Amino acid sequence: MHSENPVGPAYEKLIEAYLILADTGKVFKLARKQSKIYGQSKPAYYADYWHFSRTLGRRGPDFSVLENLTRSNPFSVRASAQQLVKYNYIEEAIGLYQIAEAAQPNVRTAFERGQLHAQLGQYNAQYEAYLLAVQQNGGYLNSIKVRIANNLSDDPKDIHNTAVKKVLYDAIKNSSDPLVEQLLLFVLRQEGSFDRAFTFMRSRFDGSASIQPFLQVLREAREANADDVAEEIGNFLLTQKTALSQQRGTNSVLLELGKCHEKTNNRAAIFKLSDEYPIGACSACFEWERFRATFLFENSTAIGDSLQQLFSYESTLEQLRERYPRKFQRGLTHLSQGEANLRFGYFDDALMEFARAEALLEDSDQGDIARLKKATCAFYGGDIPWAKTQLEVLLQSTSKSIANDALENALMISANSVEDTLMEGLGLIRIPMLLEAQGKTTKAIANYKALKNTLIVHELYDDVCFKLGKLYVESAQWKMALAEFALVQQAAGEGMWKEDAIFYIAKCRFELKETEAQSALEDYLLNYPAGLYFDQARTMYRTLAL
Structure with missing residues (x-):
């Protein structure tokens, strides 16, 4: 095969076969023959010849031969450098890239050279090369941004942060280039x-x-x-x-x-x-x-005492509908009005507003939110079977933009309304849930605490503890929240709130600055690499490492 196509892949395979057989003599002879016959047009073969002459202690070419061939044919440098890197000659490969770039700027190998500088820990040179690469070819911009983002830390004085900022600031001092300014802003935002x-x-x-x-x-x-x-x-x-x-x-x-x-x-x-x-x-x-x-x-200070503020708010929303007649904008005003009616406990009026919002917002993310609120409004009003039916349909095709809290409520209602005993529990828990939706947090907490004793042997017990823990988190009562999520973890087992309980336990320990926070965060990150809270957990874990 090699004799039929001496400059094809067969040459590499033959070299590998000789190396496996430890036949160093044939390896050296083949590399020497290949470089002498084809080395002028393909200098990469001289890289093989030079390497084997060094490692086998044989007489061979000087490295300057490879340098001169690169000067005369700069576009051959990628293949030569790749062979050198294959044998771990990183500095020599960088040298060849620099020779080629000096001889022919259009060779555009700065990106590859930057990656080699990174292997040697030459970070200033790495980012100088990346900057040159993106100035020569804007197509590298996104790839270089990804590499920079992966290298940066939250500490502005970190070695990578310092190196890339120095390179960019120096470049801006020399000349005004919008691309350089864009990269500098990217770095400052990332850190x-x-x-x-x-x-x-x-x-x-x-x-x-x-x-x-x-x-x-x-x-x-x-x-x-x-x-x-x-x-x-x-x-x-x-x-x-x-x-x-x-x-x-x-x-x-x-x-x-x-x-x-x-x-x-x-x-x-x-x-x-x-x-x-x-x-x-x-x-x-x-x-x-x-x-x-x-x-x-x-x-408004009067909101708890009078309906005047509700009427005033509805009047303002009506003005907005007149000023902004587009369907989508009108739909959002009806969504807001429905939430206001729900706040005062006017379930029928709220249902009508959410239905109007749903019709105007159609299949948008906000339309999904209107449908979800319409179903939960029916739940708060006591029509649990209808709410369950609507939520089951909605959860099959719901938008990712819906807030986690709203989806948690929907999942709980849908999952726990199968049997009569569970329906009774939902009838009890809807009262503090409504108080929570109306912003009456203190009353909601008191009702959830009372329900814990009532539902202690009920399947909704973990739901009550979970929602109580979430309210404690919102009010930064970390010890109380930790106790509730520990109960959720015990009660839920492999159930719906398992991931949530593990995360919130870790979060509470982090906020309380407990020594167990690190292991708790590691437990979540290892068990849920694609979890709902992965980014939050990773940020907290990185903070602990600083």
Whole structure:
């Protein structure tokens, strides 16, 4: 086969066969013959000849022969370098790549060279090579981003973080390149340095550039609990009146800033925004105006004493329907109105609003949410069989965007309403569930605690403990939550809440800074590598490692 096709795969196979037989003489002769006949056109054969002459102690070519062949034929370097890497000559392969790149810049081997620098721990050189590769060929951008993200840690002073930032900052000092700036922002966001990312973006902002990068960093900062930075970005964007008007960005900025203030329970800041940007203050601000109306309704001091706030809220939603006539937007207002009616216990009115929302939102994610709320509303009203039927259909094709809490309720109702005894239990548990849905957390906790004694030998006992534990988590009562999830783990066995119990036990131990937190998180990560809470557990585990 080799004689018929001497430059094909048969040569490699023949070399391997001789090596297996430990016939070093034939190995060396074959490599020498191959390089002398075909080495000028395929310098990779000289890599074999050079390697075997060194390892076998035979007289052979100098490495400069391979270097000169690379200079005369730079595009042959990939094959030569791959052979050298095969024999673990990493530095020599890097040297050949550099010779080829100097002789012919269009050879574009910087990406491969960067990977070799990484093997030697030459991180500055690695990222310099990656930067050159992406400047030569934008197709490498996503691949390089993935590699950078995998190397970075949450510590800005980590060796990889320091190296890549130094390379990018040096490149920006030498010349202004949007691609380099994009990579630097990516690195700063990945390591969680949102304040530095914002400072850099603000220094480059000329008043007319896109505000989308600012919004992206704002969202990521809020999700990473860097709330001060998120608020600072939002307040800065609100001062850029021209850019917001031209890019129709006022709605997004107000909504993100409102969510940020809501997360930090800064009610005064949201009231201030609501006064400065009332309904009609800006065009195309539906999401903000709906958020604003809902916040004012839910935070009114009179909401527990009078229906006036409910009527006022319904009037505001009606105004939104008139201002924004699209079906989808109207559907969202009916969804909000249904939730308000449910909050006051008007189940029939809530069902009607959820049905209207379902018809307008159709097969969207929000449409699924409307269908789920309609079924759970029927459950709260006592029509458990109908709710069960609806939820069973919904759970077969439900959207992934539905919140976990809502799906947990749906699963519990669907799974536990088969027999009459279980129906009685659901009739009891729906009362604290309704209190929870209405935001009456203290009363809900008291009702769940009372139900524990009533349902101690009932199949719903683990459901009661689970929901009580979740409420304790929301109020940061970690010891109480830990006790409840321990009961869930004992009662559930291999049941529906097994994964949830293991995760929340680990989370409680983490928040309590217990020594068992690490082993508890490891237990979850090893047993549920594709679990619902895997990302959260991994973040906590990495935090412990710092």
